[in-house]
Amino acid sequence: MTENTLKNRLDRQDLLVEAALIGENWVSEAEQRFDVTNPSTGEVIAQLPDMGLEQAREAIRVAENARHDWAARTGKERSQVLRKWYDLMVAHADDLAAILTAEMGKPLAEAKGEILYGAGYIEWFAEEAKRIYGDIITGHQPDKRILVLKQPVGVVASITPWNFPNAMIARKVGPALAVGCSFVARPAAETPLSALAMAKLALEAGLPAGLFSVITSTASSDIGLEFCSNPLVRKLTFTGSTGVGKILMAQSAQQVQKTSMELGGNAPFIVFDDADLDAAVEGAMVSKFRNNGQTCVCANRIYVQSGVYEAFAEKLVAAVEKIQVGDGFETGVTAGPLISEKAVKKVKGHIHDALFKGGAVATGGAPHDRGGTFFEPTVIVGATAEMQIAREETFGPVAPLFKFDTVDDVIALANATEFGLASYFYAQDLSRVWQVAEALDYGMVGVNTGLISTELAPFGGVKQSGQGREGSKYGCDDYLEIKYVCLGGV
Ligand SMILES: NC(=O)C1=CN([C@@H]2O[C@H](COP(=O)(O)OP(=O)(O)OC[C@H]3O[C@@H](n4cnc5c(N)ncnc54)[C@H](OP(=O)(O)O)[C@@H]3O)[C@@H](O)[C@H]2O)C=CC1
Numbered sequence: 001m002t003e004n005t006l007k008n009r010l011d012r013q014d015l016l017v018e019a020a021l022i023g024e025n026w027v028s029e030a031e032q033r034f035d036v037t038n039p040s041t042g043e044v045i046a047q048l049p050d051m052g053l054e055q056a057r058e059a060i061r062v063a064e065n066a067r068h069d070w071a072a073r074t075g076k077e078r079s080q081v082l083r084k085w086y087d088l089m090v091a092h093a094d095d096l097a098a099i100l101t102a103e104m105g106k107p108l109a110e111a112k113g114e115i116l117y118g119a120g121y122i123e124w125f126a127e128e129a130k131r132i133y134g135d136i137i138t139g140h141q142p143d144k145r146i147l148v149l150k151q152p153v154g155v156v157a158s159i160t161p162w163n164f165p166n167a168m169i170a171r172k173v174g175p176a177l178a179v180g181c182s183f184v185a186r187p188a189a190e191t192p193l194s195a196l197a198m199a200k201l202a203l204e205a206g207l208p209a210g211l212f213s214v215i216t217s218t219a220s221s222d223i224g225l226e227f228c229s230n231p232l233v234r235k236l237t238f239t240g241s242t243g244v245g246k247i248l249m250a251q252s253a254q255q256v257q258k259t260s261m262e263l264g265g266n267a268p269f270i271v272f273d274d275a276d277l278d279a280a281v282e283g284a285m286v287s288k289f290r291n292n293g294q295t296c297v298c299a300n301r302i303y304v305q306s307g308v309y310e311a312f313a314e315k316l317v318a319a320v321e322k323i324q325v326g327d328g329f330e331t332g333v334t335a336g337p338l339i340s341e342k343a344v345k346k347v348k349g350h351i352h353d354a355l356f357k358g359g360a361v362a363t364g365g366a367p368h369d370r371g372g373t374f375f376e377p378t379v380i381v382g383a384t385a386e387m388q389i390a391r392e393e394t395f396g397p398v399a400p401l402f403k404f405d406t407v408d409d410v411i412a413l414a415n416a417t418e419f420g421l422a423s424y425f426y427a428q429d430l431s432r433v434w435q436v437a438e439a440l441d442y443g444m445v446g447v448n449t450g451l452i453s454t455e456l457a458p459f460g461g462v463k464q465s466g467q468g469r470e471g472s473k474y475g476c477d478d479y480l481e482i483k484y485v486c487l488g489g490v
């Protein structure tokens with residue numbers, strides 16, 4: 001699909017933007033440009049200016065100048081702009097989904113789901129904008145009154161990955177703007193078009209210029225260092241791998257910059273012998289194979305109690321073999337391509353290591369005959385803790401099945417990782433549900449469900465899966481500073 005064929009799909013062809021947004025200026029001129037390609041076909045769908053430090057610094061300066069008037073508006077006024085932005089995202093959801101599928105590859109239905117999920121964060125924080133509360137505390141001396149103010153942190157810089165190019169930005173820019181911050185985004189070079197389309201609609205919704213810039217660049221390290229070290233940037237919010245998160249945290253430490261980190265995962269998915277097996281298979285399918293396994297909350301290890309292992313494996317294989325692999329624009333396709341050859345190499349490596357260490361392929365196991373970065377949805381049986389796939393995040397369509405005997409055994413196995421983002425289990429016994437939910441060392445636990453992501457809940461991890469929470473009534477906290485005012489002489 002070339003840019004023209006993508007444009008021909010769009011009602012609003014102007015939402016396919018081939019320029020960076022620096023303050024109020026759409027900038028398409030640059031010494032270098034880079035291609036955005038459709039991972040299903042390899043075709044170039046857009047060319048964008050490859051922005052550098054000068055443009056990043058300009059965007060930060062503009063954001064610093066624009067934020068004061070925005071913070072001085074009432075929460076209700078900010079709420080109205082965000083609500084209008086939400087309405088525009090929903091009104092143009094089909095166009096935004098087509099752009100997302102073209103640049104990232106996920107099936108169109110999943111892309112539409114992401115657009116509405118991302119819009120849900122804007123809607124949620126349009127409401128939260130009116131509910132930023134401080135405190136008045138009884139004084140510690142007769143003439144004193146203790147006031148607690150909540151104030152916006154200031155300029156926020158954001159770095160986001162390619163796998164959810166709309167929703168990952170929405171769940172950051174939504175709370176930031178709601179509380180009165182300004183925002184400079186650097187989306188992944190693989191998938192910048194979704195962010196640009198969002199920004200265009202934000203301006204149409206009445207967001208004042210300068211509050212939301214989008215830096216298109218392949219210079220991820222340089223831009224990242226600028227975001228971490230520029231004294232005007234009071235907060236860095238990042239979604240991506242733990243390795244990059246550590247680099248950014250180290251860079252941010254130099255100026256003790258506030259950070260929010262949504263990092264890697266290695267989710268256990270546990271099926272107990274009292275589970276509803278059909279429900280557990282349904283949950284495993286959505287948790288493991290959503291976005292072709294390319295989400296940080298995907299089931300990475302599937303533990304099945306020995307009494308139901310064979311029955312569950314048989315049902316899961318049957319469900320996996322119904323997955324339709326292909327171009328996300330093709331009707332009926334439920335799994336698109338992997339994002340890159342690098343991703344295919346990692347998936348192959350995990351499969352080969354598992355087979356070398358005694359596992360066996362129950363279905364799939366090889367690149368798909370469609371070629372490119374398409375890969376067969378795969379189930380590995382006989383998985384063990386010694387395999388790479390037990391320790392590393394696969395980020396692809398491979399479901400390894402591990403057998404276990406007791407609750408204590410599986411809790412120990414599930415928690416034996418440096419990650420702590422999402423976890424899941426299926427069981428009916430109420431006592432076991434409470435015991436396991438409390439024992440799992442993770443930021444999020446899905447009980448009898450494989451899909452937990454919603455703007456209403458606090459999304460985030462513990463250990464090396466990150467810091468902070470996104471969404472929910474807690475979602476504004478990461479963008480606010482608490483100020484204590486001691487009022488004397490009363
Ligand atoms: N917890 C969560 O919500 C999520 C976690 N992830 C995790 O991210 C990984 C997969 O995504 P992937 O894109 O490969 O992750 P990366 O961490 O490689 O990239 C994420 C973003 O960081 C940028 N980046 C890479 N290196 C640097 C650097 N040194 N300084 C500043 N920015 C940098 C990338 O830019 P570019 O791509 O242009 O190089 C991209 O925009 C998995 O581990 C997955 O679990 C992914 C999504 C959500």
Ligand SMILES: O=C(O)[C@H](O)CS(=O)(=O)O
Nearest residue numbers: 163164294295296297453
């Ligand atoms: O993996 C991610 O990038 C997202 O966190 C996935 S989710 O929010 O849709 O679960």
